[in-house]
Amino acid sequence: MLIQIDHGCDRPVYLQIADQVKRDVALGRVAEGDRLPTVRELSSRLVINPNTIAKAYRELEHQGIIITRPGSGSYIAQGSSRLSxxxxxxxxxxxxxxxxxxxxxxxxxxxxxxxxxxxxxxxxxxxxxxxxxxxxxx
Structure with missing residues (x-):
């Protein structure tokens, strides 16, 4: 998964990350059950604060796009969004x-x-x- 941050963009970085994960799911670049990079891995790769990555992952989890298994990592969720x-x-x-x-x-x-x-x-x-x-x- 390739995530690029546009620091000149008005959109918050955590939402840019969430948008790109959702885009990769929509394009079929990542599939249900695929593991996301850890917060630490992605933070290191993008050279941004780990709290920003964690916030993006929380947003994705709230939207039902990913699930997080403690001690195991974050994965693309099975099925559609939990939103009504x-x-x-x-x-x-x-x-x-x-x-x-x-x-x-x-x-x-x-x-x-x-x-x-x-x-x-x-x-x-x-x-x-x-x-x-x-x-x-x-």
Whole structure:
């Protein structure tokens, strides 16, 4: 797992780490049950405070992305997020709204934005549920 920190970014470092772990899961780069680097290993590799790594791992655990086994380490969790469907929908809709605001401010053409979204949909690994793939909407 390759994690890169952008110290010039407004987003807190612990959230950058959490975002990148979630991205690797979504892209299929890490699988359920895979072990994450220890706090000490990742802290040393990224040259940042171990408390920052621990905070990122706590955030990921809170979201149901990872599980931590005392004395054993942190692992990618089995199954989906523990967040309720209503909470997941709310969080995703908020992200979509932020994306739309940015696209409008950057004067991105609607068709171009949809094209980029289609490319992203093809690139990422989605859970196989049937109803959630958008194919039945027209």
């Amino acid at each position: 469907e209503a909470v997941r929908e709310k969080l995703i809709r908020e992200q979509i709204d932020r994306l739309m605001v940015e696209a409008i401010h950057m004067q991105i053409d609607r068709r171009q934005l949809f094209g980029w979204i289609e490319e992203a949909l093809a690139k990422f690994k989605f859970p196989e549920k049937g109803a959630g793939d958008g194919e039945d909407r027209g």
